[in-house]
Amino acid sequence: MNDKKLYTPGPLNVSLSTKEAMLVDLGSRDLEFMDTVKYIRSKLLEIAGVSSDDFTSVPVQGSGTFAIEAVFTTSVPRTNGKVLVLENGAYGVRIGQILNALGIQTKTLKFLEDEKVDVKMVEKELMKDQSFTNVAMVHSETSSGVLNPIKEIGVLVEKHLPDASYLVDAMSSFGAIDIDMEGSNIDFLVSSANKCLEGVPGFSYAICRKERLRKCKGWSRSLVLDLVAQWEVLERTGQFRFTPPTHAMLAFRQALLEYEKEGGLSGRAQRYKENCQIIRDGMKSFGFKTLLDASHEGYIITSFYFPQHSNFDFQDFYSGLKEKGQVIYPGKVTKAACFRIGNIGHLFPRDMRHLLSCVKEVCRDMDITLPMDMKQDWI
Template sequence: MFQILNKPVYSFYRLLKATNLRNQHQFLKIAAVSTLQKNGCRSSNQVIFRSSSSTTKSAKKLFTPGPLGTSTSTKEAMLRDLGSRDVAFINCVANIRQKLLDIAGVTKENYTTIPVQGSGTYSVEAVIQSTVPRDNGKVLILENGAYGKRMATICDALNIPRLLLSFDEGQPVDVAKVEDTLRKDSTFTLVSIVHCETSCGIINPVVEVGKTVKKFLKDGSYFVDAMSSFGAVPLDFQAGSIDYMVSSANKCLEGVPGFSYVIARTEKLLQCEGFSRCLSLDLIDQYNNLEKSGQFRFTPPTHAMLAFQQAIEEFEQEGGLEGRAARYMKNRSILKEGMRKLGFQELLTQPDQPSYIITSFHYPNDPNFDFKTFYQKLNERDLVIYPGKVINKDCFRIGTIGQIFPEDVEKLLVVIKEVCKEMDISLPITT
């Protein structure tokens, strides 16, 4: 917050555009004469500019799976207040719903977008609790990490019968085993899978699995959690026969946290009337209200959606999925080569893994390495990485999505080298 003669001024800094996102903290020269005059100032000599500590804090670079860094212009889009029934906001919601279908490569005639207040897990639970029949419903969960396991936890909390088909962490889902399972039991009403399992970074073969699901379950539904991949990793809805997909605003489309969304095959969704176990996560009721009035049933995340609308515009300016993926792949390429030179070993070794979302690295086999210290020293330099989430291996994770650019990754590598030297870790690392 800035003050002029102790009077708040709220409209100073639309100085950076989407074309200059990386310099978002090298700004704040001040305002127009008209703004000063409105506050009773005849000349700039009368003006005292004072910034709060919150605006002078340096920005952290988030090398994480989420929440992610966002552009200045995306954050600035939240400086506007709109009512939930404001025509401008209703148009914003409609625009977002259509844009997400466009990004998914599907049509409004066959699919619909349903935004859901809350994090990505809210949408995962909304799909499961809204689409599994109350009678004779059963879920097959294909799991090779923490987020597949979370689906099982959701089913258990809802008392929904489920089978957890587990695969080794760091290994993709085995389509042959899925086929064998479905051949033995074709009574599942929903099959679910995580596209990019960010607990380790693995990309699962969702299209091949989808074809298998439709081969054995004629009336069953196929659900893909594409939380950390949608908008950057190709996902063919038609080839994979995907009925439901979920993602979050604050992932590869680079919005801010506050809501997630479901892209659903409309015909399938409408067959689920009456299945919902709760009110707030009832996808069918949410869909019906959006179609009828263009409005959410309950208080919507207005500011987060305004930010997301801006983020989608910037996504398109970057070249859509291809352009965003190209930047993320460049980030990942620099990270991979730099960490290799330092001696760090990756958890995933499959050469065919297009894992440019997040990369897991083994802890160095060095007595001086302590992850907590390593993390803290990087954090003190405004570089944030993530601990590992693999059960039986000591590793840490570095994400290459969000507002991360090649020069950011190069800086991270320089600082990692500095930190290793401070911790007396021998380089290059040997195992």
Template sequence: MSDTAPKIAPPHLGEPYLLTPGPLTTSYAVKQAMLRDWGSWDGDFRAVTAEMRKMLLEMINDTKGEFDCVPMQGSGTFSVEAMLASFTPRDGKVLVLSNGAYGKRIAQTLDYLNRDHVVIDKGDYMPPRGEEVTAALRADPAISHVVVVHCETSSGILNPVAEISQAVYAEGRKLLIDSMSAFGAIPLGVSEIRYEAMVSSANKCIEGVPGFGFVIARKDELQAAKGRSHSLSLDLHAQWAHMNKTGQWRFTPPTHVVVAFLEALKAHRAEGGVAGRGARYADNRDVLVEGMRGLGFETLLKDRWLSPIIVTFFNPAHKSFDFNSFYEAMKRKGFIIYPGKLTVVDSFRIGCIGQMDADVMRQVVQAAKDSLNEMGVPDAAPPEQALIERARLAA
């Protein structure tokens, strides 16, 4: 973190910390940026859009100028669908690498798009590996594209995208990355990791507010996408061409959200960019995991796969533990946590991203300890069966 980086401050006006993978706790400066109204076609707002796109492209170190940035209105899922519809040919075939809810959502989206696809489903515990991708591609020459979630926040696992990319391009195929919850904190430089396009959102690691996502893609892929999308509003080529011609969004943009995001981008740069932001989040994770394990909690994942974005913990086995009661107790203490999304065992999640530092994470651990005491839970150890199931599935 640079010496000029903004200091972490408590949420404004007594707001609780959002310990989620986005929306997340934002700075007062980001909130304050939304107090002005903007004309969506005005030159001042066009300048904001241009600067935002430029700053996002700087984060992938595209020294050859091969990529461009296309913002897209809506939630992150809108941008994921736009990427899939625009960059996967209608007569192509997609390999989906899935190990959680968001990989499953990609497959569901491809169903809606009538794109032929196959899935490697790794369950909740393990990442897809390069050798598995290689084997799948060699077995099916019809596969043209591979899609992977960078950080699968339903479990908190950080997938090995560099390894996957090497396998994909060694077999002459193309890679698309859903980096919704990782971009801005985990490196995704195009000189180190090859891909055709990646997608992320305003309200994740760059610490803006919800309202739009963005796709960063190769310009030749954007050109090739003309006429391919199933949707008027989610057509990336049309958005890109119109924006480059006029400087404007095709349809009404979330003006306040975009201006707040530019403020968040400036703070991201001041913190040291991807490296600085990622270091703070990793510190948050380490403090959180050490403290929660000290209370008896156990993480779903082994340390090797723990992301600095969000951590999944097993629910305690003690008969007095009830997640809803634990949630409400944590909220009263100023922390909103996240329920689990696992299908096999009961769990909950605690995010490490947003306007939080190690001191806040120590407060989270203390709040968890106090909440357990209030519930009469002396030990947060998980059910033995949960650990057995984890070992079995991870074998």
């Protein structure tokens, strides 16, 4: 099988050296593996810009959604737990689904998919209802590309609900977009190995404020997703409670070394921003229109409307690109027919330019003349 270029929210392309790091078999109790886990946990705190005195990182087997559920099953009180969910996309919806499955009382504030969470509306809700024990939102809502104001919301949570825990889903932003955890009063931040840090799928992690995490002991509704128990065993033994994703963690160690070599967050962000600008400028020159306007500063993924051209069929467009080894993503918004092009993972400006050339060829094959008429109506 030949590798394809993945212009998606994940899984993502990774470097050859990251893949090669998995060609070693280690037991979960091997000192080398335990040192790897220790290094990863420490490095995540460094990237987050927080002190190990106040925060800890807890890896969890499974995708990012596993870590999000782990935070909720662990941090929401069993007796009076009530979560305020700020939702403006598919991943905010997923948070609600998790809470519903756990049987946790939830209030959801819904916002438009192409708009940021409204800070004033959130403050109004927090002032009206003081019973929330937890507040949760998505930072980079990759169903559309919206980047939400997590710091402004965190300040409000601290002001109006100082005893509530604040969760931020930073799945597709951590490591590439600066997040001020302390200034944002974030208690739990969740991300995954195979996102902006460019590891392979297999585990996710929660960066937790120790003070909040300690208070959750005995609350978990799950054995395997109990973050407190996971943390305590890691701290005491350096080992996972249950079989860890050894190969994925070896790959992640290599990915973190390459992250530092690239210049850490600033270097990774610079590459992703350049990737984003190339694809947006190129698609615009072809006549494609973005879902979000210029008021949005996110650079992780871009949603494009389906063009109103009689010859455009998304499945043909998608298949044509895939045949050329270029994989884009269908849209995940409900209000408009869109597709998405991501620019994170092991992708570089040359890859974005090559994708544009492939888009041009596929449009030609579909008998669509570029540039398309920018004055046409869009869905």
